[in-house]
Amino acid sequence: MDFTSIVKQPVEIDLTPLVDCVFLLMIFFVLVIDLSQKNLEDLVLPQAVFQQPDNQPPPDRPVLNVLQNGTVVYNQFVAHDPAVDGKDYRRVKDLLVGIRQAGLAAQKLHLTEEAIGGHAVMADPILIRADKWTEWHHIAEVMKLCSLPEIAFKRVELAMSAVDKEKADREPAQGTKRSGR
Amino acid sequence: MNVLDELKEGVKPDLTPMIDVVFLMIIFFICIDFRVLESKLPAYLPLDRAGGHAASQPQEQLSVKIHVAAEGVKNFPDGVAPGAVHAPSKRPYRFVLDGHSIRWEVGPKRFDTIDDVKNELRRIAQDPASLVPDRATGTRKLLACVLEAYPGTYYGDVALTADACHEAGFEQIHFGGGFGAGK
Numbered sequence: 187m188d189f190t191s192i193v194k195q196p197v198e199i200d201l202t203p204l205v206d207c208v209f210l211l212m213i214f215f216v217l218v219i220d221l222s223q224k225n226l227e228d229l230v231l232p233q234a235v236f237q238q239p240d241n242q243p244p245p246d247r248p249v250l251n252v253l254q255n256g257t258v259v260y261n262q263f264v265a266h267d268p269a270v271d272g273k274d275y276r277r278v279k280d281l282l283v284g285i286r287q288a289g290l291a292a293q294k295l296h297l298t299e300e301a302i303g304g305h306a307v308m309a310d311p312i313l314i315r316a317d318k319w320t321e322w323h324h325i326a327e328v329m330k331l332c333s334l335p336e337i338a339f340k341r342v343e344l345a346m347s348a349v350d351k352e353k354a355d356r357e358p359a360q361g362t363k364r365s366g367r
Numbered sequence: 368m369n370v371l372d373e374l375k376e377g378v379k380p381d382l383t384p385m386i387d388v389v390f391l392m393i394i395f396f397i398c399i400d401f402r403v404l405e406s407k408l409p410a411y412l413p414l415d416r417a418g419g420h421a422a423s424q425p426q427e428q429l430s431v432k433i434h435v436a437a438e439g440v441k442n443f444p445d446g447v448a449p450g451a452v453h454a455p456s457k458r459p460y461r462f463v464l465d466g467h468s469i470r471w472e473v474g475p476k477r478f479d480t481i482d483d484v485k486n487e488l489r490r491i492a493q494d495p496a497s498l499v500p501d502r503a504t505g506t507r508k509l510l511a512c513v514l515e516a517y518p519g520t521y522y523g524d525v526a527l528t529a530d531a532c533h534e535a536g537f538e539q540i541h542f543g544g545g546f547g548a549g550k
Contacts, residue, residue, distance in 0.1 A: 202384040205384070205388055206384070206387060206388070206391070209388060209392070210391070212395055213391065213395055216395065227458070228456065228458070230461065232522055232523040232526035232527065233526070233530075234406055234408065234529070234530045234533075235530055235534070236530050236533035236534045237406040237407060237408050237529075237533060238407055238408075238409065239406050239407075240406055240407045252522075253458060253459065254461060254462065255450075257458075257459070269450075311409070313407065316522045317461065317522065318521065318522060318523035318526070319461075319462065319463065319464045319521050319522070319523060321519070321520070321521055321522075322516040322520045322521060322522055322524070322525050323516075323518065325522055325525075326516070326542070329542060341409065341410075342409075342410050343407040343408065343409050343410070344407060344408040344410060344522075344529075345406075346406045346407065346408060346526050346530075347406065348406050352463060
């Protein structure tokens with residue numbers, strides 16, 4: 187076998203499979219991140235400029251979604267439907283008690299030393315996400331439940347958006363220039 | 368194969384990898400568009416003492432009341448009736464409220480625009496009389512804001528006001544009210 191002829195051949199690296207793999211990996215990570223956000227309903231949050239960015243949320247933080255009509259959704263489970271439950275929020279109360287108990291049992295949620303009505307106050311926050319056009323009294327009802335002694339989520343975080351998605355969606359339709367972040 | 372045959376075949380670029388990459392890029396950008404930057408307003412709820420008799424000291428707070436000036440009109444997507452459900456997501460269709468406006472009461476003063484509210488909040492925040500004793504540290508701190516949203520107000524109204532409070536320098540924001548539904 188003549189090895190000199192092989193050495194003389196120019197080496198050509200085919201980058202196509204590498205590019206394919208890189209893009210597949212990117213898609214994989216985007217989808218994984220999206221799946222981890224399954225507890226986030228498709229809502230248009232109100233814009234806030236001077237709030238804290240929610241860059242590194244606690245992984246086990248409970249998230250309650252309040253839709254425009256007052257429907258309360260937790261992990262895609264409808265805990266309160268105003269058309270069915272009216273002003274009866276007992277199912278949301280039971281859900282919050284369940285979240286507290288399950289979180290404590292699994293050691294995903296923690297307590298403070300402060301106690302109220304014979305129950306310890308939660309150290310971890312709860313996030314309430316509501317649509318920009320959700321009537322405030324629906325959110326106030328959920329907040330009221332969070333402050334009950336048997337639930338005692340003292341730290342409540344209200345989700346807001348760094349961008350006004352509604353405005354951004356409307357602007358291109360009106361032929362105006364879309365503003366950057 | 369001789370040279371003549373090769374010339375007859377011509378150059379045939381293989382487009383398959385390029386099409387692969389283009390489709391992958393389309394999928395990538397479709398997926399990434401759904402992600403929205405989120406921020407949060409941390410709040411500490413006054414816990415329900417369940418009829419306890421624990422004495423609490425009154426604290427000086429700034430009351431910011433939010434009232435409805437114009438209710439606005441709910442606009443659903445074309446051809447969608449109010450209350451209709453989007454079949455794939457099993458969630459009601461989203462509406463946009465047009466013509467909705469609010470007015471504010473900051474302490475005893477009334478305001479019709481958010482800019483006026485911001486100016487008033489800044490003035491109060493810079494006033495030395497707005498500093499109250501901080502029991503935790505023994506120093507003085509800016510008094511807390513209590514947002515009281517009246518019936519017919521929306522989360523967006525409260526968020527707008529809370530943002531103005533933060534901009535002015537108020538760090539402690541409480542939520543009062545709970546006055547029930549609008550009309």
